Amino acid sequence: MTVSANAPLRLEHISITLAGRELLAVDATIAPGEVLTVMGPSGSGKSTLLAYIAGFLDHEFSATGGVWLGQRNLLTVAAEKRGIGLLFQDPLLFPHLSVGGNVRFGLPRQAQDKHHQVQQALKQVGLEGFAKRDPATLSGGQKARVALMRLLLSQPQAVLLDEPFSKLDTALRQEMRSLVFSQLREAGLPALLVTHDQADADAAGGPVIDLG
Structure with missing residues (x-):
């Protein structure tokens, strides 16, 4: 897999609120091949941020701010056409x-x-x-x-990682961290990782936003 000329993922002054209370505020640009880590405890809005970027934010949340992939305004694009790849806690393989x-x-x-x-x-x-x-x-x-x-293989233009290592046993976590982050760098993809594990952030090797 060779590095492609991918575009940065820009999160412009994003604010997400629930029942009038701000959960998080993020303003960042993720370069191709870079992993931005957003850390915070459960309920801090980490996964909600991913939902907003990917296009399936629950109606109970309110959000403002821009999401750009290069010159494309992703907020004007249907979720399935945004070119966003998702990796979750569960592999979600098709059993059939x-x-x-x-x-x-x-x-x-x-x-x-x-x-x-x-x-x-x-x-x-x-x-x-x-x-x-x-x-x-x-x-x-x-x-x-x-x-x-x-x-x-789905050729995403950016990747969102929702605590993808949290359900692996300790021996596997570091192995999978190395594999995932090396593959993302090799593919030249901007990636956003949300986690509560400092070891994930250390392995990602990119900038960190701590929601505390």
């Missing part, structure tokens, strides 16, 4: 699809030689030969790797 089928799902409809791309993606994360496996037979770390490659 094989491992290869899950990875293939991320490929654009017009992609050529999908079989080869799937095989290469699995090889890249140490899952060569796993294409026909049932996702239910995978370990937590293996599922996380499949979810990551499915996301990258």
Whole structure:
């Protein structure tokens, strides 16, 4: 995977409120290949910020401020057309699809030689030969790797990470942090990580906003 000429993700004077109370205020620009970490306890509005950027903010929240990907105003674009990739706590693999089928799902409809791309993606994360496996037979770390490659093959222009390491056991967390952040840097994608774990922020290696 080569670095592409991706655009920065700009969060311009974003304010999110609930019942008239401001939960968070963020103003930041995330460069291609950079990970901005937003830290804070549960209820501080971290995941709500991701929902606003991605286009599925719950109606009980109010939000103001701009979200720009290069020259594109994402707030004027439907959620499914924003080019935003999401990685959650749970891998959210499709149980009715094989491992290869899950990875293939991320490929654009017009992609050529999908079989080869799937095989290469699995090889890249140490899952060569796993294409026909049932996702239910995978370990937590293996599922996380499949979810990551499915996301990258979808060719997002920016990535949102919602505590993606929190459900992995301690031994796997550092391994997955290294894998995820190295892949994002290699792809040249601006990424926003929300977490309450300082070790996540340290591994991301980018700027940190602490909501305290």
